[in-house]
Amino acid sequence: MTHRLLLAATSALLLHLSNSFSALATFPKTFNPKFFPHAPYIPPSPLLKNQHIQTIGGAFFRDPPPVPSNYIKKRERVNTPDSDFFHVDILRPSTPKTNPKIAVILHGLESTSTSPLCKSLSSSFIDSGIDEIHCICFRGCSGVPNLTPGAYHLGFTSDLKLYLNSLPQSSEKYLSAFSLGANVILKCLGELGQDAIKLNVKAASLLCVPFDCTLCQPKLDASGFNKNVYSRNFLKTLIQKTELQYYNGLMEGVDGFDIERVRRCTTIGEFDNSVVAPIYNFSNKQDYYRQSSCLQYLEDVEIPFLVINANDDPFFDKDCYVDENDYEMMKAIYTEEGGHCGYLGGWAEETMGDFFKWVNLQE
DSSP states (O other): OHHHHHHHHHHHHHHHHHHHHHHHHHSOOOOOGGGOOOOOOOOSSGGGOSHHHHHHHHHHSOOOOOOOTTEEEEEEEEEOTTSOEEEEEEEEESSOOSSOOEEEEEOOTTOOTTSHHHHHHHHHHHHTTOOEEEEEEOTTOSSSOOSSSOOOOTTOOHHHHHHHHHSOTTSOEEEEEETHHHHHHHHHHHHHTTHHHHTTEEEEEEESOOSOHHHHHHHHTOTTHIIIIIIHHHHHHHHHHHHHHHHTTTTTTOTTOOHHHHHTOOSHHHHIIIIIHHHTTOSSHHHHHHHHOGGGGGGGOOSOEEEEEETTOTTSOGGGOOOGGGSTTEEEEEESSOTTTTOTTSHHHHHHHHHHHHHHHTO
């Protein structure tokens, strides 16, 4: 009798274990992004540790590697439901794959797909096993004026969602961006939640994320070097584009818009109050920053994402940086030097590409 009971118990245990292992086999392999291994950032020269040298050097003296000779370039125009459009610049092999791995890149404020950083990221991602690079130019940033008031902003996720939904579901997608574009991607991923997984988005690699724009904007507009160099440089093209839209009659009917107020802008904050807020129905710049900051969306991001920020970034208040341990899918690398999108020497691009490769290996 005891033998029969023992046999029955053993059979039940084996059946339970068999069912348990079968169930485990049906679940996707999980991993912790915080275990991503990476090399530390060491500036290529002690003379390049200054935050402004890094920032300006990264914008003007970055030397992207050449694109492989078997890759071809193509520009696609994507029409939007509000009768506007944006361009996407695509790099793909001359013989495309059936289900390519696609990296979708967004640039920063008043940048474009042909910037040295976008080119350098593209090369790094190709080296990491990505098959195609799709760099979205925000509206008005491709060299062709857009057709509706405004263009894009910190929280403008509609075009990114439209494009992701237009790509084949079977293709794995990897998202990357820097500065303003990084905020857009994280806000978008938070808004999508589980739908990002359904779209086959695998990971995101992001550089210089302004988690809390309410804290960061005053830093960018601070009197002295920031206001006279960085803000003035951005405002030059922002005001020119707004003048053109005004001249073409696009601003007619935009409540609260005053072209003379725009022409007097000397800070990004003033521009956001004068242009972004009235066009996109924000109460003021504070309301715009509050609603658009990606910080409030991080807990809803369902895919692994890497953030690289520098503690000496001249655009950001370091108090806005978040603890990776507060967010399950986040890996943060906060370096002492690097400036804003500087990281001379190619370390940032290489690390961002390595993250995609590492995520791929975990599956």
